[in-house]
Amino acid sequence: MSAQHDAQHSPSFIGKYIFSQDHKIIGIQFLFVSLAFMVLGGFLAMIVRWQLGFPDKEIPLANVLPTSWNPADPAQYNAVFTMHASIMIFLVIIPILTGAFGNFLIPLMIGARDMAFPKLNMLSFWVGFSGGAVIASSFFVEGGTAATGWTAYPPLSADPQYTGVALGQTLWIVGVLLVGTASIMGAVNYITTIVNMRAPGMHFFRMPLSVWALFITAILQLMATPVLASALGMLLFDRTLGTHFFNPAGGGQVLLWQHLFWFYSHPAVYIMILPSMGFVSDIMSTFARKPIFGYKAMVFSLMGIAGLGFIVWGHHMFQSGMNPTLGTTFMISTMVIAVPSAIKTFNWLGTLWGGAIRFTPAMLHALAFVSTFIIGGLSGIFMASTPVDMFIHDTYFIVAHLHYVLFGGSLFGVFAAINFWYPKMFGRMLNPTVNLVHAVLSFIFFNLTFFPMHILGMGGHMRRIYDPTLYDFLKPMQPMNEFISVNAFILGGVQILFAANFICSLFWGKKAERNPWHANSLEWAAPSPPPHGNWGEKVPTVYRGPFEYSLPGMTEDYMPQDLPGAGAPTPGRTVMTPARS
Amino acid sequence: MHLLPEGVSTYSGRIDLMFYVILAVTGVAFVVTETVLFYFAWRYRHREGVRAHYTHGNSRIEVIWTIVPAVMLVFLGLASRKVWDEIKGHVPPTDQEIVVLASQFDWEVRYKGADGQFETADDVVVHNEMHVPVNAPVKIRLRSKDVIHSFFVPAFRLKQDAVPGLTIDIWVQPTKTGEYEIACAELCGFGHGTMRGVLTVMEPEAYRKWLSEQEAGVVPAEAPAA
Numbered sequence: 001m002s003a004q005h006d007a008q009h010s011p012s013f014i015g016k017y018i019f020s021q022d023h024k025i026i027g028i029q030f031l032f033v034s035l036a037f038m039v040l041g042g043f044l045a046m047i048v049r050w051q052l053g054f055p056d057k058e059i060p061l062a063n064v065l066p067t068s069w070n071p072a073d074p075a076q077y078n079a080v081f082t083m084h085a086s087i088m089i090f091l092v093i094i095p096i097l098t099g100a101f102g103n104f105l106i107p108l109m110i111g112a113r114d115m116a117f118p119k120l121n122m123l124s125f126w127v128g129f130s131g132g133a134v135i136a137s138s139f140f141v142e143g144g145t146a147a148t149g150w151t152a153y154p155p156l157s158a159d160p161q162y163t164g165v166a167l168g169q170t171l172w173i174v175g176v177l178l179v180g181t182a183s184i185m186g187a188v189n190y191i192t193t194i195v196n197m198r199a200p201g202m203h204f205f206r207m208p209l210s211v212w213a214l215f216i217t218a219i220l221q222l223m224a225t226p227v228l229a230s231a232l233g234m235l236l237f238d239r240t241l242g243t244h245f246f247n248p249a250g251g252g253q254v255l256l257w258q259h260l261f262w263f264y265s266h267p268a269v270y271i272m273i274l275p276s277m278g279f280v281s282d283i284m285s286t287f288a289r290k291p292i293f294g295y296k297a298m299v300f301s302l303m304g305i306a307g308l309g310f311i312v313w314g315h316h317m318f319q320s321g322m323n324p325t326l327g328t329t330f331m332i333s334t335m336v337i338a339v340p341s342a343i344k345t346f347n348w349l350g351t352l353w354g355g356a357i358r359f360t361p362a363m364l365h366a367l368a369f370v371s372t373f374i375i376g377g378l379s380g381i382f383m384a385s386t387p388v389d390m391f392i393h394d395t396y397f398i399v400a401h402l403h404y405v406l407f408g409g410s411l412f413g414v415f416a417a418i419n420f421w422y423p424k425m426f427g428r429m430l431n432p433t434v435n436l437v438h439a440v441l442s443f444i445f446f447n448l449t450f451f452p453m454h455i456l457g458m459g460g461h462m463r464r465i466y467d468p469t470l471y472d473f474l475k476p477m478q479p480m481n482e483f484i485s486v487n488a489f490i491l492g493g494v495q496i497l498f499a500a501n502f503i504c505s506l507f508w509g510k511k512a513e514r515n516p517w518h519a520n521s522l523e524w525a526a527p528s529p530p531p532h533g534n535w536g537e538k539v540p541t542v543y544r545g546p547f548e549y550s551l552p553g554m555t556e557d558y559m560p561q562d563l564p565g566a567g568a569p570t571p572g573r574t575v576m577t578p579a580r581s
Numbered sequence: 582m583h584l585l586p587e588g589v590s591t592y593s594g595r596i597d598l599m600f601y602v603i604l605a606v607t608g609v610a611f612v613v614t615e616t617v618l619f620y621f622a623w624r625y626r627h628r629e630g631v632r633a634h635y636t637h638g639n640s641r642i643e644v645i646w647t648i649v650p651a652v653m654l655v656f657l658g659l660a661s662r663k664v665w666d667e668i669k670g671h672v673p674p675t676d677q678e679i680v681v682l683a684s685q686f687d688w689e690v691r692y693k694g695a696d697g698q699f700e701t702a703d704d705v706v707v708h709n710e711m712h713v714p715v716n717a718p719v720k721i722r723l724r725s726k727d728v729i730h731s732f733f734v735p736a737f738r739l740k741q742d743a744v745p746g747l748t749i750d751i752w753v754q755p756t757k758t759g760e761y762e763i764a765c766a767e768l769c770g771f772g773h774g775t776m777r778g779v780l781t782v783m784e785p786e787a788y789r790k791w792l793s794e795q796e797a798g799v800v801p802a803e804a805p806a807a
Contacts, residue, residue: 075771149768155745156728162685162770248746254729255744288625294638319731319766321744324669328662335654342650343643345614350642352621354634359626367622374614378607385603385657386665387596391585391738394731394766458584460735462766465774473586473735473762550633557632 019126021118022532026125027104028425031418033129034096037087039499040136044084046492047071051080053485055467066139075164077466078147083139085150086172089272090179091132093410097275098183098221099128101417102190102214104425108523109211111199111540111562113533116192124185131178138171146172149464151265154246154257158238170239177232180225187221190214199522201542205299206561208521208546209292212299213278216306220267220274223310228264231257258320262313270309272406273373274302276413277344280366282546283420284351286519287363289557291547293350294343301340301347308337318389327386334384341377345370356550356557360517361435365416368443372408376401379454394464397457403450412446415439415498422502423516427529428509431501438497445491452480518558521546525562589757589782590737595664597738602660606653672752675718679711683723683730683743686772688763695796705795709778711763714788718754731767734780742767755782 020026050059051071062070071077103121107114115121138145145168148157152172160166194215198207207215234245235257244250246257285292292298314322314330348370357363379401383389392398419439422430459477461468468474468481515524522542526534540562548559584604585597625633680691680699690711694703713719723732725743733740734753741751763778783791 073771074774078768078771078773147771153729153768156768156770162728164771252746254746289627289633291635291637293636294643297638297643319740320742321747321749324665327669328665331661331665332655332658335658336651338654339647339651343647346646347638347643349614349617349621350638352618352625354636355621355625356627356631356633357622357625367618371615371618374611374618378611381607381654381657382600382603385599385661387592387661387668388600388603390665390668390740391596391600391735393740394733455584459586460733460764462733462764464768465764467774470775471762471764471777547637550635552635 019122021114021122023103023107023115023118023121024425024530024534026121027100027102029125030095030099030103030128031101031425033132034092034100035499035502037091037132038096041084041087041092042492042495044069044080044087046489048077048081048084049485049488051077051466052468053482055469069139071466074466075147076144078149078163078464079145079165079168081464082146082149083135086135086146086176088406089150089268090176091135093272093406093414094183094268095128095179096414097272097410098186098190098214098217099125101210101275101279101414101421102186102218104421105210105523106190106193106214107197108424108526108530108534109208109521110194110197110202111522111535111542112193112197113535113539115189116197117189120185121189124182124189127185128179128182131175131180131182133175134171134178135175138168138175141167141171144168151261152235152257153261154235154238154254158235158246160239170236173232173236173239177229177236180229180232183221183225184229187218187225190218191222194218199539199542202522202561203542205296206542206545208278209281209295209298209302210275210278210521213274213276213281213302216302217271217274220271220306220309224264224267224271227260228268231260231264234260255317255320255322258317258322259313262316263310266313266316267306267309269405270305272410273413274305276369276410276417277302279413279417279420280369281344281348281351282519282521283362283366283416284348284370285547285549286420286517287358287360287366288351288355289358289549290351290355291545291549292347293353294347295545295547297343298347301343304340304343305337308333308340312337315384315389318386319393324386331384331386335381338377338381338384341373345374345377359436360419361430361432361439362416362419362517364436364439364443365412365419368439368446369409369412369416371443372404372412372446375451376404376409379404391460392457394462395457396453396461396463399463400450400453400457403453407450408446412442415442418502420517421523422505423512424523424526424528424530426506426509427512428505429512429516430505430509434497434501438494438501441494441497442491445487445494448487449484449491452484456480456484515560518556520548520558520560522561525560586735588736588738589755589759589761590739591754591756592664592668593736593738593756595667599661599664603657606657610650669751672720672750673718673754675720675752677714677717677719678722679713679719680722680724681711681732681743682726683732683765683769683776684726685728685770686765686776688732688776688778690778692792692795694799703796703799705792705799707795709763711778711780712788712791713753713755713780713782714785715755715758715782717785718752720750720752723749723751728769729767730765730769730776733764733766734761735764736761736780740766758782758784 237243244252312334315334512528550557682689692705730743765776
């Protein structure tokens with residue numbers, strides 16, 4: 001198999017790094033593109049926070065920014081937050097979790113040489129990249145970019161007369177459609193690879209939780225994304241061909257969009273968090289030097305979240321005009337979905353219990369993930385309750401909740417994963433001191449930015465308004481808006497530490513050894529970075545699960561999955577002594 | 582401690598109570614889990630010569646921490662259901678009816694005129710202001726002319742989307758006179774943030790007087806809006 005792959009590959013730069021079919025290069029391509037979009041998405045967030053904190057003051061750099069980015073113009077404000085969300089969701093979090101880490105980790109962690117369909121994999125990146133380019137191009141067209149929120153509810157999104165945005169919104173639809181197509185291609189590949197290409201001995205229940213999470217995420221993507229694609233197709237036809245799927249004047253249904261959109265986008269919330277849950281589980285087990293607590297419970301709760309995730313979409317629609325009785329059904333299913341989330345949290349705590357915890361940057365981000373996920377999970381119960389949602393729906397309470405899940409959750413999981421797998425990806429170590437500072441400051445300023453938003457929401461502060469001071473009942477909250485904005489700027493600034501470390505370490509970082517964290521899973525058995533085909537002559541054989549840390553009676557406190565023998569390490573095989581710092 | 586603003590409808594207190602019940606439950610869960618998290622992280626930090634405790638978990642404790650949250654959550658769901666049914670599940674009988682037509686970026690508020698009928702020439706129509714009597718149920722028929730808006734009166738804890746193509750009936754019984762703000766809670770275009778209205782809750786006497794003054798001002802020749 002390896003020989004066959006090698007033969008297909010030209011050694012040229014373009015074949016190796018641009019139109020690569022190697023899962024690791026494709027993963028790194030997704031990573032770089034997503035990180036670049038993260039800079040843009042974060043920058044847009046800063047503009048939003050400037051406007052909300054200081055609605056009377058002109059934004060700094062106003063004269064160098066494109067005119068379409070000036071939030072003091074209400075139409076542009078809508079465009080800025082719409083693109084912040086669209087970029088962060090469709091072009092950062094989903095591609096970084098599934099595109100970057102799904103690609104890089106799955107074959108390495110299950111002991112495969114590559115994905116099942118390397119060409120499809122390459123196509124997935126380039127279709128996704130085109131989608132990103134189309135979305136980005138919408139900034140530069142007449143009328144500006146999409147301004148209907150990332151949820152693009154029709155009729156607002158279906159007819160240019162309501163927003164004044166013509167081509168920009170259409171490009172947004174086409175772009176998201178392309179990104180969704182890329183997702184589907186990736187999902188098919190991940191599922192096929194995990195089902196068919198596991199190394200000898202890699203039973204399903206010996207897979208690391210990262211692989212389980214990515215596997216279940218891929219199933220979600222495969223089942224949910226086509227629904228979004230069809231909805232986007234209908235919206236595109238409404239805009240361009242004069243169909244009336246969502247136009248009541250022509251017999252269409254406005255709420256149809258919301259059902260289709262949330263049928264995808266609620267599972268998408270889990271697409272955006274499950275992989276992080278997997279990474280964090282593996283990372284916590286590694287640095288607590290302890291088996292993950294309740295491995296099977298962790299797997300089944302992932303399945304539970306994914307399964308229930310398909311029957312809770314209506315909780316986004318409690319106040320939409322949907323039948324209130326249906327609201328009750330969705331409330332109960334939503335309450336139930338908190339149970340597997342609770343199980344995961346308790347098992348993470350169980351993993352820490354009795355551990356020998358090493359505070360690496362990856363571990364700090366994993367702990368931050370658990371801490372913020374607790375808050376994001378608990379705040380979800382408020383909006384699950386239909387009557388309480390009647391008050392807090394579309395307020396900053398929701399903004400707080402979703403950022404606790406997507407920033408505090410998904411993104412801290414991404415930071416943990418980058419810190420953890422960077423040595424394997426690039427063969428170099430990140431500077432740990434800089435990233436420890438980055439982790440601590442991010443956690444502090446994340447909470448200072450987003451926790452007060454709960455309080456704004458309890459005061460009834462609506463989201464998506466460009467000047468809170470226009471309302472008498474919001475005026476007393478303006479100092480808190482300023483406080484949030486200042487902390488958001490610091491939070492944004494802190495990310496420069498991470499970016500600088502990431503870039504500098506690519507060139508000047510300490511060379512990474514094969515298994516710098518003394519971890520068990522298979523990717524650490526490959527060289528750093530792994531060569532094309534990953535495993536040299538022979539794929540590894542798996543003898544046990546990935547969580548055998550601190551096994552009693554052994555000298556070493558870890559036992560790699562591919563290490564032969566049941567008990568003590570086989571003589572002749574060198575196992576590095578864990579660093580005792 | 583008042584985390585929530587003053588509520589002035591018959592059901593605002595029940596919504597607030599539900600909020601505080603959830604706050605208490607989640608507050609306890611929050612404090613316990615975060616304390617355990619930080620305590621474990623500190624207590625079980627790596628120390629020279631101390632090895633981690635080798636365990637893969639415990640089935641009994643898994644069952645316990647599955648069932649306890651499940652029971653709590655189903656309880657919260659059932660308690661919420663009662664309040665929800667009362668507010669959105671039905672509209673109490675009342676002859677106080679108001680039709681609200683939302684559009685970019687205006688709340689058109691329509692009252693029956695002297696003939697007691699809607700959609701007739703003597704309808705009283707005002708914009709971005711609404712007057713209702715205190716202590717009586719008011720039925721609001723919510724419509725939208727163009728895009729989705731959301732009728733939000735924070736002081737009533739009332740929020741309902743106005744959807745083109747649908748007429749959605751909601752109700753409220755105000756409990757205190759005064760002026761409150763109406764906001765649009767669903768993104769509806771560039772003027773979304775300015776779609777503000779003023780709601781005045783009046784003594785029944787004052788309300789009737791206000792309405793009759795408006796009736797007197799209606800020009801009968803004006804054709805009713807569709």
